[in-house]
Amino acid sequence: MGIIHRDIKAENVMITKTEKRVKLLDFGLSKNSQIVKDREICGTPYYMAPEMIKAEKYDAQIDIWSLGVMLYYLVSGHLPFHQRTQKELFAQICFGTLDFDHHEFDYVSKECKDLIKKMIVQNPKKRLTALQVLKHPWFEKFGGDAKVTQEEDMLAPELFKRMQEYKTTSYFEMVARNIMIKQSKDSDFSSTLTEQFKKIDKDGSGLITPQELKDFIDACPLIHTTDTEIQALISELDYAGNGKISISEFLAATIDQKEFFSDARLRSVFGMFDVKGDN
Numbered sequence: 001m002g003i004i005h006r007d008i009k010a011e012n013v014m015i016t017k018t019e020k021r022v023k024l025l026d027f028g029l030s031k032n033s034q035i036v037k038d039r040e041i042c043g044t045p046y047y048m049a050p051e052m053i054k055a056e057k058y059d060a061q062i063d064i065w066s067l068g069v070m071l072y073y074l075v076s077g078h079l080p081f082h083q084r085t086q087k088e089l090f091a092q093i094c095f096g097t098l099d100f101d102h103h104e105f106d107y108v109s110k111e112c113k114d115l116i117k118k119m120i121v122q123n124p125k126k127r128l129t130a131l132q133v134l135k136h137p138w139f140e141k142f143g144g145d146a147k148v149t150q151e152e153d154m155l156a157p158e159l160f161k162r163m164q165e166y167k168t169t170s171y172f173e174m175v176a177r178n179i180m181i182k183q184s185k186d187s188d189f190s191s192t193l194t195e196q197f198k199k200i201d202k203d204g205s206g207l208i209t210p211q212e213l214k215d216f217i218d219a220c221p222l223i224h225t226t227d228t229e230i231q232a233l234i235s236e237l238d239y240a241g242n243g244k245i246s247i248s249e250f251l252a253a254t255i256d257q258k259e260f261f262s263d264a265r266l267r268s269v270f271g272m273f274d275v276k277g278d279n
Helices: 063-076 086-095 105-107 110-119 130-134 157-166 169-185 191-200 210-218 227-237 246-254 263-273
Strands: 013-015 023-024
Touching: 063 105, 063 110, 063 130, 063 191, 063 246, 105 157, 110 130, 130 227, 157 227, 169 246, 191 246, 210 227, 227 246
Parallel strands: none
Antiparallel strands: 013 023
């Protein structure tokens, strides 16, 4: 197509309801790759390639970097580069080291991780091209159809661990988390978490029942628990007290605290409890 998108990110990708086709959206920053040898800095900071940040001349390889960042995010729920300030973020992107330290990557195939490593390469000349990406073993493994393995498609034990740890939080913290979740936009959340919720919620009611959670956990051989423990887990996560888990309750229990609970969000919730306004 000869187009450099320049703002590829998870929020700019959709799947059509009828054809189930993946489509890329928002070409507002795109340019013709045949004529651009740009130095303009644009796009979303977390997805920017090093050569753009350094204001060097760049080409379509910046989109390969962004796709690598998006793939990392989609399979783990984490961004590969994440810092408190934009200056620190850009330094990490340009000079930092890519790692797969998050527990979620224990359940991601080696082929997928290899592809990510070859897309998120700081030197654009050593980065895979679009054609090389399509010929990578991760795609060939599925006969050209990028389906995930059964292990990657299961409820990651890391998420189940977070849900169990959530049981030990105080009632005050539970209230605060639920408030922050409800105040946030859908785009603030990892698509991995929201998709996991939809997979567990088989009847599409927007609520996870004890049976639905049990069925989903039973399909994961890496999680061992009893019916009694599942019922207890439901009771602890059930902030509304209706015997089921809503999307906000699920997110409150499974969200990555370090990435989601920013100073601004914490101050906002604290202000709601500090009715006197003296702190």
